Amino acid sequence: MTERTHQQKLRQYSQPGRVMWKAADHIDKLEAAIREAIGCGDPHTAFEIIEAALPSEPELKPCPFCGGKAEAMTNMGDYTYYRCKKCLVRTHDCSCETEPEAREAWNRRTK
Numbered sequence: 001m002t003e004r005t006h007q008q009k010l011r012q013y014s015q016p017g018r019v020m021w022k023a024a025d026h027i028d029k030l031e032a033a034i035r036e037a038i039g040c041g042d043p044h045t046a047f048e049i050i051e052a053a054l055p056s057e058p059e060l061k062p063c064p065f066c067g068g069k070a071e072a073m074t075n076m077g078d079y080t081y082y083r084c085k086k087c088l089v090r091t092h093d094c095s096c097e098t099e100p101e102a103r104e105a106w107n108r109r110t111k
Contacts, residue, residue: 026055057100061107065089070106072099082106 033053037046060070060082068086075081080102083090091109096102 029053058103058107060103061109063087063089064109072102 030050030053033050037049040046040049062068063070063084063086066084066087066089068084070082071085073081073083073090080096080099081091082102082105091102091105096105
């Protein structure tokens with residue numbers, strides 16, 4: 001499959017494609033960091049290089065309605081969503097399979 005065909009396939013499946021594309025990007029960055037760490041010769045520096053390349057969780061934004069803090073919730077293990085601890089508003093119609101997807105859905109919310 002060519003790179004262009006691969007990109008077109010990923011666009012067809014917007015959410016799964018976006019997750020897969022992000023994962024592939026993280027893998028590329030980690031592989032480059034591992035190659036750099038192996039060549040540096042110092043274990044402490046190697047650890048710092050690899051740690052810096054690891055993806056970090058995006059900051060969880062406050063509730064767009066009341067400014068309260070959000071918490072991750074799971075609906076009987078089926079799906080994850082975020083809900084405001086203060087006003088109890090939640091991501092609407094979100095059936096995210098993982099916590100990072102639910103976090104991203106919460107952070108996209110606006111008033």
